Amino acid sequence: MASTIALPGQLLGPTKSNTIGPVTHISGPNLYASIAGPLVSTPSTSKSSPAATISIPRPSGALLPELATTVIGKITRTNPRQASLSILALGPNGASVLREPLPALIRQQDIRATEIDKVKVAESFRVGDVVRAVVISLGDERAYYLTTARNELGVVMAWSEGGNVMVPVSWREFVDEGTGVREGRKVAKPV
Amino acid sequence: MQADRRRINAPAGGTAPPTFTFADHPDLLRRPTRTRKPDEHRKIFLRTGIVPSASGSAYYEVPPAKPAPSTGSLVPTSSSLKITCTVHGPRPLPRNAAFSPNLLLSTHVKFAPFATRQRRGYVRDASERDLGVHLETALRGVIIGDRWPKSGCEVVITVLEGEEDGWFGEGREKGGGWGMMSVLAECITVASAALVDAGIDCVDLVSGGTAALVKGEGGEGEAVVLDPAPAEHEVTAACVVAYLQSRDEITEMWMKGDAGDSTEGLMDQAVRAAVMSRTVLVEAVKEGLKVGGDVQPVNGAPKGGEGKGKDVDMTG
Numbered sequence: 001m002a003s004t005i006a007l008p009g010q011l012l013g014p015t016k017s018n019t020i021g022p023v024t025h026i027s028g029p030n031l032y033a034s035i036a037g038p039l040v041s042t043p044s045t046s047k048s049s050p051a052a053t054i055s056i057p058r059p060s061g062a063l064l065p066e067l068a069t070t071v072i073g074k075i076t077r078t079n080p081r082q083a084s085l086s087i088l089a090l091g092p093n094g095a096s097v098l099r100e101p102l103p104a105l106i107r108q109q110d111i112r113a114t115e116i117d118k119v120k121v122a123e124s125f126r127v128g129d130v131v132r133a134v135v136i137s138l139g140d141e142r143a144y145y146l147t148t149a150r151n152e153l154g155v156v157m158a159w160s161e162g163g164n165v166m167v168p169v170s171w172r173e174f175v176d177e178g179t180g181v182r183e184g185r186k187v188a189k190p191v
Numbered sequence: 192m193q194a195d196r197r198r199i200n201a202p203a204g205g206t207a208p209p210t211f212t213f214a215d216h217p218d219l220l221r222r223p224t225r226t227r228k229p230d231e232h233r234k235i236f237l238r239t240g241i242v243p244s245a246s247g248s249a250y251y252e253v254p255p256a257k258p259a260p261s262t263g264s265l266v267p268t269s270s271s272l273k274i275t276c277t278v279h280g281p282r283p284l285p286r287n288a289a290f291s292p293n294l295l296l297s298t299h300v301k302f303a304p305f306a307t308r309q310r311r312g313y314v315r316d317a318s319e320r321d322l323g324v325h326l327e328t329a330l331r332g333v334i335i336g337d338r339w340p341k342s343g344c345e346v347v348i349t350v351l352e353g354e355e356d357g358w359f360g361e362g363r364e365k366g367g368g369w370g371m372m373s374v375l376a377e378c379i380t381v382a383s384a385a386l387v388d389a390g391i392d393c394v395d396l397v398s399g400g401t402a403a404l405v406k407g408e409g410g411e412g413e414a415v416v417l418d419p420a421p422a423e424h425e426v427t428a429a430c431v432v433a434y435l436q437s438r439d440e441i442t443e444m445w446m447k448g449d450a451g452d453s454t455e456g457l458m459d460q461a462v463r464a465a466v467m468s469r470t471v472l473v474e475a476v477k478e479g480l481k482v483g484g485d486v487q488p489v490n491g492a493p494k495g496g497e498g499k500g501k502d503v504d505m506t507g
Contacts, residue, residue, distance in 0.1 A: 005480055007473060008333075008387060009395025009437040023392060025335060027438065034335055034392040036476050059480065060246075060390045064281055064342060099246060100282050138340055141290035 006033035012054050019044065021055030061096025065135045065144060072156075073104060073146070075129045082107045083125045085133075087144065092132065092152075092191065103143045106133060110147035111186050112154075123172075123184035124148075130157035132188050154188035195314045222358045225423040229416040230460075232467040237381065239388040239479035247278035247389025249475070251381035272373070273351040276381040278389040280344030288343075293336035294391075295343040298327040300378060306353040307370070318368070322375055325445055329379045329399070329433035332442030335392040344391060346382050350374060358422045369403070369421035372429045372447065376401040376418075376461075379433045379443070380468050387476050395435040397442060398472050400465025402457050403429040404450050415456060417464040430457045434465035 006012065012024060012031040020026055021042070023034050033039070037056040044050050065071050065087060072094040073085040086101035088094070111119045125131065132153050133146035148154045151171075158166045160176035160183060168187045169175045175182050194200075227233065233253045242248035253272040281294060288295075300322040302311040315323075330346065354370035379399030386393060400417070405424035407414050419426060428448030432441050441462070450457050 005477060007396060007476060008393040009435065011437065025392075025394065027394065032394070032437075034338075034394070035390055036387045036480055058390055063246075063390060064339060102283050141284070141288065141341070142286065 004039050005036065006039045006056055007036050008032075008034055012039070017051050019049060019051045019053040021053040023056040023058065024054055062090045063096075063098075065090055065102065067135055067138070069135045070153075071104070071133055071135060071146065073131050073133060074101075075125045075127050075131060077127060078121050078125055080108070080121055083111075083121050084143070085131060085146070087146075104133075104135075104139070104146050105143045106131075106146045106148060110136065110145070110149055113149040116149075124186040125155065126158065126183070126185075128159055129155045129185065132156050148186050148188075151189040152191050154186040156188045158183070158185055195312055198313055200312070201310075223420075223423050225416070225420070229414060230463070232418045232464060233420070235380075235468060235471040237384055237471050237475040239384050239475055240482060241275070242277050245277035245279055245385075245389075246281075247385045247387070247391070249276050249381045249384035249388060250274070251276070251377055251384075253377070271352055272354055272377055274348060274374070274377055274381050275351060276346065276348045276378070276385040278344065278346050278382075278385040278391070280389065281339040281342035281391065282344070284341060284343050290341065292340045294334060294339035296327060296331055296334060296336070296346070297343065298323045298330065298346045298348070298382070300326060300348045300350070302350045302353055306350045308355060318371060322371060322378065325375050325431075325443060326378050326382060329397060329443035330382055330386065332433075332440070333383070333393045333395055333397045333435060334386070335394060338392045344389075346385065348378050348382065350378075354420065355422045357426075367421075367426065368447070369419070369426045369429055372403075372431045372445065373401050373419065373421070375399065375445065376431045376464070376468070379431075380472055384472055384475055384479075388479055395437050395440075396469060396472055396476070397433050397435055398465045398469035399431060399433050400461045400463065400468060401429060401431050402460035402464055403427075404448070404453060404457055413453070415453065415460050417460055417467070428453075428457060430454075430461045432458065432461040432465055434462050434469075436466055436469050 010033045012033055014029055015026055015031050018031050024031055025034050035056055037059050040055050042053045044052055069090055070092045071087045072089040073087045075083055075085045077084040083106045085104050087104050088101055089097045108119055108121055109116045111124045133148045135144055136147045137145040139145040158174045160166050164176050164178045166174035166176050171187050172184055173182045174185050236252040239249045241250045251274040255271040300319050301315055304311050354373045356368055356370040376399030383397045402415055402417050403419035403426045404413050405416055405426050428450035430446040433443035434441055
């Protein structure tokens with residue numbers, strides 16, 4: 001792991017002997033840095049392209065979600081066709097917290113992987129639930145489109161109708177330990 | 192121009208307090224002279240990361256060339272320059288905005304009301320908006336906009352102390368707006384530092400530089416000087432460039448006045464000035480990274496990925 005600091009516009013080497021990695025760009029025959037940060041050179045694992053990949057991990061963490069980014073969000077509103085949420089942090093455990101929440105939505109058909117025609121949004125999410133989801137599209141001018149159609153995705157924290165924190169009891173139910181009431185959710189498998 | 196309806200404003204241009212100069216303060220009645228060489232830049236102070244609530248910020252200062260003479264007068268003989276820049280973004284676009292595959296850049300330049308000898312209003316006037324447009328073209332050429340779809344970025348510059356347009360002894364009407372040129376060059380440099388601090392992808396560091404064609408000693412001949420302070424010279428033409436050194440590109444050029452056949456020479460000198468301010472910019476950015484790097488181990492994760500120390504177990 002190299003500890004040299006790169007600055008935007010700094011020459012990192014010719015593209016023949018280096019593979020482009022995140023936060024670098026190509027201009028002409030050469031590879032350049034795009035932000036200021038420590039340089040990381042990852043040796044190539046494939047035989048066909050022996051060039052090392054050069055990247056710069058962002059010192060501030062990721063700033064915006066991209067396709068296939070796992071995000072943490074909070075449900076803001078539901079209707080029978082979709083659930084709206086605000087993306088609050090990026091990464092499976094919310095490693096980089098966003099400065100401002102980003103609008104997103106989970107459509108009914110993206111809630112789970114099987115029996116998608118029988119899914120009901122109201123039995124999967126409630127307003128206020130904390131959800132782990134994956135970006136499937138940058139979406140329209142407003143919302144990112146997310147999916148929870150994987151075992152480890154879904155509601156990670158939920159509050160019952162009475163306002164108590166609930167614990168997951170199965171892949172589709174949370175239980176309020178105080179009152180014993182069960183509520184339906186698309187539960188994320190603990191990781 | 193629409194009036195500012197939100198504040199109780201003083202009558203336009205009517206209430207400037209009289210400033211008296213006395214014969215026993217000869218320094219005040221003499222035009223300040225340039226003490227540095229024609230190809231010498233003033234000293235620059237630049238630091239990033241000064242506004243915690245912004246994604247990126249920087250502060251730029253050019254201290255006065257020499258300390259004010261101890262005349263006891265409140266009128267400073269030469270101006271210094273103080274500029275702060277904050278960058279907000281990438282942030283989501285407002286609700287009613289259309290889809291944009293690129294980063295939408297917006298720039299605001301505002302002089303503080305007390306920034307110049309002539310008091311500024313609270314609402315941006317035409318010259319401030321003009322500076323904002325110049326700054327936007329300068330920055331648009333360096334930002335890699337397609338890395339940030341559906342988001343906007345706001346660059347807000349506040350000029351706390353601006354360059355004088357001319358020597359105050361010559362009166363207000365003699366000012367030709369030359370101070371704006373230096374202010375723009377410095378705005379470009381400080382905005383570049385703030386953008387890097389915000390972690391927005393750029394093809395290069397952009398730095399601003401000014402050069403001016405000035406009347407020589409005693410009004411004879413003309414000479415090109417780098418980084419002019421308008422109070423010290425009689426400027427006939429000036430040029431600002433935003434220069435990317437490692438790509439040898441210019442993203443913004445603004446020339447004013449009649450440079451005659453020395454137009455190209457003036458541009459070359461402005462580029463030289465930009466190269467000089469870039470050395471400071473590079474050091475400031477590196478210093479900003481070091482400060483940020485010192486903070487990280489406190490979180491318990493010196494290396495091994497982005498912000499691991501802040502992990503919150505959300506598995507329920």
